Amino acid sequence: MSINPFIPKPFTPFQWAGMEGEKSLKKKIRRLQAAVAHIPNTRMKSESIRAAILQAFLSRGDRRVGQLLPQLAAGGNVKQITKKAGLSHDFFVTRERDSTEKFPWEIIDQGVKREYLWHEYQLAQQQKFTTPCAPGCRRCGVCS
Numbered sequence: 001m002s003i004n005p006f007i008p009k010p011f012t013p014f015q016w017a018g019m020e021g022e023k024s025l026k027k028k029i030r031r032l033q034a035a036v037a038h039i040p041n042t043r044m045k046s047e048s049i050r051a052a053i054l055q056a057f058l059s060r061g062d063r064r065v066g067q068l069l070p071q072l073a074a075g076g077n078v079k080q081i082t083k084k085a086g087l088s089h090d091f092f093v094t095r096e097r098d099s100t101e102k103f104p105w106e107i108i109d110q111g112v113k114r115e116y117l118w119h120e121y122q123l124a125q126q127q128k129f130t131t132p133c134a135p136g137c138r139r140c141g142v143c144s
């Protein structure tokens with residue numbers, strides 16, 4: 001089985017969510033690996049936690065993160081590079097955003113209304129399902 005950390009992404013209901021911290025993720029992966037080790041004929045694979053955090057950092061970063069790309073591409077440590085640049089790594093990765101925060105990616109209109117994504121985020125936190133797409137629906141803004 002493949003188990004990977006959840007990475008909140010732009011233009012999804014989880015664009016407001018903080019990613020879980022590195023220590024906690026590592027602990028959970030270790031716990032799962034220990035549990036899976038007792039199941040016959042089963043292996044567990046998981047993405048590198050560091051790679052997942054880098055992905056989270058890049059996917060919701062702003063122009064300041066853009067300036068760090070050459071250093072990151074050269075293979076530097078994301079936390080050290082961020083700190084050296086006077087930025088907070090947690091600000092981009094683990095911080096939960098509030099409903100009013102404007103995001104750098106919102107200069108692009110991809111069709112789905114922000115209010116709809118926020119509503120879906122609230123539903124997800126309450127572990128509630130959303131109504132499926134249906135003919136005549138105008139809910140999210142994509143269909144006209």
Ligand code: SF4
Nearest residue numbers: 133137138139140143
């Ligand atoms: S049917 Fe269209 S408008 Fe309605 S939720 Fe689905 S994609 Fe959005």
